[in-house]
Amino acid sequence: MPDVVETNGLTKRFGDATVVTDVDLRVPRGTAFGYLGPNGAGKTTLIRMLLGLLRPSDGTMELLGRPVPPERREALARVGAIVDEPRFHAHMTGRQNLWALAAAREPEAHARIDAALERVGLLARADDRVSKYSMGMRQRLGIAACLLADPELLILDEPMNGLDPAGMLEVRELIRSLVDEGRTVVLSSHLLDEVERTCDAIAIVDRGRVVLQGRLAELRDGAAAVLRLECSDPARAAVLLRLRADVVRVREEDGRLVLELATDDPRGETAAIAHVLLDAGFELYRLQLDHDSLEERFLELTTRLGAAA
Amino acid sequence: MSVRLVRAEVLKLRTRRGLMAASLLLTVVATVAIELILLVLHATDPAKHRIVGGISHFNDGLYSLTQLATIAAVLVGATAGAGDLAAGFFRNLVVTGRPRASLFGARIPGGLIVMLPMAAAAYVVLALFSFVVPGDASTPSATLLVEAGLWFELYIAVMFLLSLGLASLLGSRATTIGILAGLQLLVTPLVQGLHNPGVGAESVLGLALWRLAPKEILNGAPAGHLGESLAVALVVIGVWMALALGLGTWRTVTRDA
Numbered sequence: 277m278p279d280v281v282e283t284n285g286l287t288k289r290f291g292d293a294t295v296v297t298d299v300d301l302r303v304p305r306g307t308a309f310g311y312l313g314p315n316g317a318g319k320t321t322l323i324r325m326l327l328g329l330l331r332p333s334d335g336t337m338e339l340l341g342r343p344v345p346p347e348r349r350e351a352l353a354r355v356g357a358i359v360d361e362p363r364f365h366a367h368m369t370g371r372q373n374l375w376a377l378a379a380a381r382e383p384e385a386h387a388r389i390d391a392a393l394e395r396v397g398l399l400a401r402a403d404d405r406v407s408k409y410s411m412g413m414r415q416r417l418g419i420a421a422c423l424l425a426d427p428e429l430l431i432l433d434e435p436m437n438g439l440d441p442a443g444m445l446e447v448r449e450l451i452r453s454l455v456d457e458g459r460t461v462v463l464s465s466h467l468l469d470e471v472e473r474t475c476d477a478i479a480i481v482d483r484g485r486v487v488l489q490g491r492l493a494e495l496r497d498g499a500a501a502v503l504r505l506e507c508s509d510p511a512r513a514a515v516l517l518r519l520r521a522d523v524v525r526v527r528e529e530d531g532r533l534v535l536e537l538a539t540d541d542p543r544g545e546t547a548a549i550a551h552v553l554l555d556a557g558f559e560l561y562r563l564q565l566d567h568d569s570l571e572e573r574f575l576e577l578t579t580r581l582g583a584a585a
Numbered sequence: 586m587s588v589r590l591v592r593a594e595v596l597k598l599r600t601r602r603g604l605m606a607a608s609l610l611l612t613v614v615a616t617v618a619i620e621l622i623l624l625v626l627h628a629t630d631p632a633k634h635r636i637v638g639g640i641s642h643f644n645d646g647l648y649s650l651t652q653l654a655t656i657a658a659v660l661v662g663a664t665a666g667a668g669d670l671a672a673g674f675f676r677n678l679v680v681t682g683r684p685r686a687s688l689f690g691a692r693i694p695g696g697l698i699v700m701l702p703m704a705a706a707a708y709v710v711l712a713l714f715s716f717v718v719p720g721d722a723s724t725p726s727a728t729l730l731v732e733a734g735l736w737f738e739l740y741i742a743v744m745f746l747l748s749l750g751l752a753s754l755l756g757s758r759a760t761t762i763g764i765l766a767g768l769q770l771l772v773t774p775l776v777q778g779l780h781n782p783g784v785g786a787e788s789v790l791g792l793a794l795w796r797l798a799p800k801e802i803l804n805g806a807p808a809g810h811l812g813e814s815l816a817v818a819l820v821v822i823g824v825w826m827a828l829a830l831g832l833g834t835w836r837t838v839t840r841d842a
Contacts (some may be wrong), residue, residue, distance in 0.1 A: 324841075324842075327679070327680045328679065328682075329676060329679060329680070329841065329842045330841055344799075345599065348682055349682040349683070349684065350682070351682065352681060352682025353681075353682055355680070355682075357680045359676055359680065360676075362677075363672060363673025363674060363676070363677070364601075364672065364673075364674060364677070365597060365668070365669075365672045365674055366672065366723060367598070367600055367601055367602070368597065368600050372596060372600060373674075375593065375596065376593040376674075377677055377681065378589075378599060379587065379589035379590050379593035380587075380590060380593070380678050380681040380683040380688070381590065381681050383589070386589075421677060425681070492813075566608060
């Protein structure tokens, strides 16, 4: 299946500052896709370019297989989006706001208003003024606004902002239910945990560059095995372990050693390391074999790039 | 032009209670109040306040109503032009993919649908009161009432469009209201008051609009002495409208949402 979002060399400059740099993004159809990065990484700028709110300085984009901006109108007819925080006319009710937005879409959009409100749990409050809505209710109204398009693609910019844990759970379940219907949801966030819980595929962005992208399962499988161990004289043990071919990196962390392993058999390598240390006279207190979590990879990537800049 | 978009613009304006209250106050309520006060004065002292009606009373009333209704038109126009932007709603509309020029275009009939009936209602009130106690003064003819009514609606429509265009250009309600209030309340009366206003005065929109008023109203009206030709007045109005709506459309289309 073709990707629903495809960018090539997408770049945005504001004066001398390059906010989005040469981004080649691929969002697979029918997935929840996390666009993950720290605040100020250029996530919203990229979304604004995709939606035609900003003109790119360079590069090309396709939404739902249509080049934008040339076929922007046709593409956006099946895209629902929230950019930054969802904002509405505060003097109007939730239903009136959706009515005004539906007027800018196809005629059938008006018939979807009640269903959209019900789906996000706002039907009972639909006739209250938006000025009386909480932030969480506005987020849900924003998602309802997206649903007016009967969208193939939803682009949600930090949809968990302002939500309490129960609200986050609701939105997460709503996103998953939308994906189960065959829709694609692009979710920009700086909340690593939420992206891990919600998404099937991710791109990690840092300082305007996509530094990693792919399906979450593949990224997890491809993640390096990490062995944490506590032993006597860790500095001397580190020197010994660096000699092993399957040990890529060794670092000390709070008196413990953290070893990054590059092997198809990390359990076997763990047992071998235990033998080596015991045979060399070290006392071994603890061994723990893990894979890097997404959070560790995210922090490693963004921190390393940040330090290099 | 999408009828649904126009209805949405009407909805956005009509649901603003403060704006609707202020606009009604400046048009219908003000007219009723002024005429009632004059009636009370007539009832309490008929010798001093002889008539509440007649063509002269109608002319004076129409001048006052034009000034007040212009402020209402500026308020409605500024809100129609900058309201979506101020609320952050413009972005929601743009991401639907709807051409921005059509979003701007819908504001024109939407605002006029809100503004013109209010102005018309105030005008009808004024016209009715011109027949109440006219004394021995002649009353406005049916022709004059129709012509003056159409001219008044044109005046208000032009002021609304000017405000709409400027607000869409600037993206700010407050700035638009400030500029146009200054233009209407300071510049126009100042130029009107000059004995030798010069060629530049012909470019003042308010004076060009007064040039189109029926002769019976124009006689004695502030712009009467300018001697601006009808053709020049029409060109002036056309240029102002083209500038306001052209720049408003351009900024709506090019603005980063």
